[in-house]
Amino acid sequence: MGFTEVDTKTINTIRVLAADATAHANSGHPGAPMGMAPVAHVLFNKIMRFNPKNPKWLNRDRFVLSNGHGCMLQYALLHLYGYALSIDDLKAFRTVDSITPGHPEAHDTPGVEVTTGPLGQGISNAVGLAMAQAHTAAVFNKPGYDLVDNYTYAFLGDGCLMEGVSSEACSLAGHLQLGNLIAVWDDNHITIDGDTNQAFTEDVLKRYESYGWHTITVEDGDNDLEGILHAFKKAQEVKDKPTLIQLKTIIGFGSKQQGTHGVHGAPLKADDIKQLKEKFGFDPEKSFDVPQEVYDHCRKASNAGAAAEEEWNKLFAKYSEEYKGEAADLVRRQKGDLPEGWEKNLPVYTPADAAVASRKLSEIVINKIFDAVPELVGGSADLTGSNLTRSKGSIDFQPPATGLGTYDGRYIRYGVREHGMGAIMNGLAAYGTIIPYGGTFLNFVSYAAGAVRLSALSQARAIWVATHDSIGLGEDGPTHQPIEVLTHFRALPNCMVWRPADGNETSAAYYVALTSKHTPSIIALSRQNLPQLEGSTIEKAIKGGYVLHEQEGADITLVSTGSEVCIAIDAVKLLAEKHSIKARVVSLPCFEVFDTQPKDYQLSVLPDGIPSLSIEVMSTMGWEKYTHEQFGLNRFGASGPYKDVYAKFEFTPEGVAKRALQTIDFWKGVPVRSPINRAFQQIL
């Protein structure tokens, strides 16, 4: 191809912009952008296919900056190539309400595919993006129509390589033979603490080879543009393995402090920037100065990308004629809409139906809607038979060469890799054609907390099928019994936590999870059987909370979720028969959704004048927002048959009734205001 001076100029422009923006913000990480400017330039200018005017074009190559602290690299590229990110946006780097925050955020910034910064997440998201590409291609491509054939490129640093989440995801990527995934390791020997030899002396390439990856080394990542280009091309040729390119670079290249951790996380000093600009032929008096030839050079590549999309649009138009249904499906999926009428498949129950574990009810939902919602792609972290996540007769997502499945298969065998699964789901969701769900025990969603947090922040529609949701799992004992988990995720913004009490509520949980385009969900499901409740309907449950059992002149409201609702119902009988107490029952399967209801509805469910008691067999923390008193479990559980464990902690009709009486007694003679009433609104 032949690189010329304008290539060097472009690379140095990126470096100078990174130095300028971090200095202007007096905050940020110039080192990685300056070190990775050459590889970024080669990738964006000569390799990647994208159209800045339509950052959502389906068949674009995906770029993930897993070392997200180096985001000035990405912002500089987005600006130079003509995305909707101006020079003023660069000047607003790391200021409130800018589109150039301290780490890349997908929902804020055009051209940012996934939210990165928490180390190890981006490369794991990239595995998900690559899986999504393989799946989408297998489903939609037809002879003569390679509609979907994009690559996923990821940059990552030593930190990403050290994080366990990336080990999980990359081991799976090797197994899955994702030839469309190309990662570049910025091997600069520097982390925040100094030289990597202090803590990170493993043979990285050997490790990735052990995962089944193809590896390439570029010795001089600072200058050898041809070598970099050649590495990308070689990587593209390897179709049955992901590639890791080891790129040896000098962090903060051009700075007086280059090669030290001094350039990692702090802006360059003024005199350093001055010498940098002089060295690279820039005017040291000017900041944020981009030579026109650099813009032109970049925009030429962007224009080629736009032309490529135009070609693709023609191809898609032809495809739409020949494969009408597929084309419509693909368009629909990208909008995030579900197929019309899909919800008619949701099962509905009456109290006459048998008692069933809610994990089993979840399986029934999955089976019923699986054909109607083809973008549902599920899996489990090696607990398929316990989570009941696999739709009957579904095909595994596997490389055809394994003989175990195909890429159009919709069931992913994640292995025992919860955090990897969570981060991969974020990548699957980000691709735009898939709604991912994944199963594990509720307790082990905590292993994936880092990824769940980013689902919420980046507004990814990912669904956790979280079974064995309490001490009700019984014999496995305290190591497996969640106490704090629901509280944790209820406290996480933009994350729905569902704990359905029966079949109708399970259907409701899936209904809301699937129709909420911008919010992840955790559906907590029981191991033990639960009766179908009198008074529950999908329509009521999708409000997040509702009156399950009304009672004129009630003395108390019992509020509960999941497997404890039926205990509350039994307590109502006991209270009436033994104590002549009238109790009403509220089921509150999802706090977050209930919080969005109008206040008068909320007050109709949790009215003034009646004391209330929550019943949930885990941490009471957070329940004070809805009820006056709380019956829960603020200690670890116990190992034993589940009925014995429930009895040990008095989670029985008798135990509930006892506390209901104490609650009524305690609130006697006191004006009872519903906790729904608050002095002021929260900032949202």
Next chain:
Amino acid sequence: MGFTEVDTKTINTIRVLAADATAHANSGHPGAPMGMAPVAHVLFNKIMRFNPKNPKWLNRDRFVLSNGHGCMLQYALLHLYGYALSIDDLKAFRTVDSITPGHPEAHDTPGVEVTTGPLGQGISNAVGLAMAQAHTAAVFNKPGYDLVDNYTYAFLGDGCLMEGVSSEACSLAGHLQLGNLIAVWDDNHITIDGDTNQAFTEDVLKRYESYGWHTITVEDGDNDLEGILHAFKKAQEVKDKPTLIQLKTIIGFGSKQQGTHGVHGAPLKADDIKQLKEKFGFDPEKSFDVPQEVYDHCRKASNAGAAAEEEWNKLFAKYSEEYKGEAADLVRRQKGDLPEGWEKNLPVYTPADAAVASRKLSEIVINKIFDAVPELVGGSADLTGSNLTRSKGSIDFQPPATGLGTYDGRYIRYGVREHGMGAIMNGLAAYGTIIPYGGTFLNFVSYAAGAVRLSALSQARAIWVATHDSIGLGEDGPTHQPIEVLTHFRALPNCMVWRPADGNETSAAYYVALTSKHTPSIIALSRQNLPQLEGSTIEKAIKGGYVLHEQEGADITLVSTGSEVCIAIDAVKLLAEKHSIKARVVSLPCFEVFDTQPKDYQLSVLPDGIPSLSIEVMSTMGWEKYTHEQFGLNRFGASGPYKDVYAKFEFTPEGVAKRALQTIDFWKGVPVRSPINRAFQQIL
């Protein structure tokens, strides 16, 4: 050595006991115990040094069952070798309040070193145990006195190998050249979902070699006892690398279903157990039947262990004469007591002292107490300069060969491995001679949630130095700003969450963290400067909550933590000056400790009759337990200079005053009962 029939009998006794106990409990995992019985037998009978009569003997070899679901293997061994675990305890397997719960729990069962079951944790704990051994040996051994030279043995399955936490810990173990660590991989090709080829096809030995481990393969782990013995001996000889022994086994060996996932997690059927016993020469009519010769064979090894301890005790007696101080120190450490007078080193502040970030205040504490508390061994997940965790002039814990430190060094470079760090800290704490602390940003303690949970459950004194504890970290933005994290860990039983507001409170946090022998702590610390508060003292703060600013006839109580306390104080002035409102201020740095105070003290801090408002710049969830109204942040933060971010969300004296007025207004004319009053006690 020569194995005889009694060895085979012992192995088969373990298998039969595992089958009996899981059948009796109608729950549990027979497959791994039956498959690993041979290696377990060789290890316990011919290799390991331990004294069942004193399971806490310092120089015992440590055994960790990382695949904790196979705990019937461990329980059978503990029984056979004469630990305080009877045949009735085996019969009580997986029943409430037994010492044989569904997964091994260290605080419950003599001979169980660490709590395992959540996959990947045990092997990572083992890395910590091996590090602790290396450190303790380097500190205490003297010429002629190899007081501490034990090995750490860990069994692990495919699940443990897939989990990222083990990747992190094992990469570090290789770097640290831990020759005293010997792990056995039960390579049985089976996980819950079936054959490992579905998701786990990496080259495990190659991966471990890339980490710097020594590897050995035993082809026939079911029968080749000599081969197993030889492998252990070879592993012991390699002094500068941990060893991974790949042991090829058949899961559920002896069962009709052997080699399938049918034996993984469900008891064998009656006819299967019958044929098993017949095949192995046991009476099929008897259960829990241990031949006397098997007891004798095992007890011989136990007696040898007891004799070894006796020898060691003599050695230690001599050592105590020659190295009085060291010996006393070692004895003291094992009791968990701190050196007398250590607390005099805790810094004390007055309002005249300068405003300092609490992460810096934490550094000052560490520096001041580091010499006085020699068992403190700290580190950071590659954020040393940000967490400020390294005591001035301390030596790094490194293999001497690296030239970067020594094993008696007390500062650990964990690399970017939060989850591994957490699990390693549990191992360090379990060894008995170290109090570990580790630093990262508060937001990334979430990456280690799985390990923190086990710190709490297993009562490990591990301390998290969790800096950058709120939106106050500023520019790094929402990806790094905790919202839900404190709520999460406050909801976790037996975990102290501290958020000190100034220097005295920081000293108090360390005081309670260090003197709480059975509880982990998370100390949340600010990036930004905080003034030294009028009214704070260590003595008050160690109560978890106290009145910082009292006010006769107060209209409102403002309750706050950490960096928001000084904002509350400023709001008091504003309320007085502009609104003639009297406000008192409570600082509540630790919920869990405050909860242990007598009720009358709690009511003196949060009295009846005065409405209260909490002020904490993160999730309000959980604050309803202490206050009537809550000012917090139930959304993600923003990237920008921290003062701008605080202003955006109205966390200013004005914003607090506004909500204080709304609170007073809302509670006017209503009888105000302190939330401390409850209808009934929680089950603890």
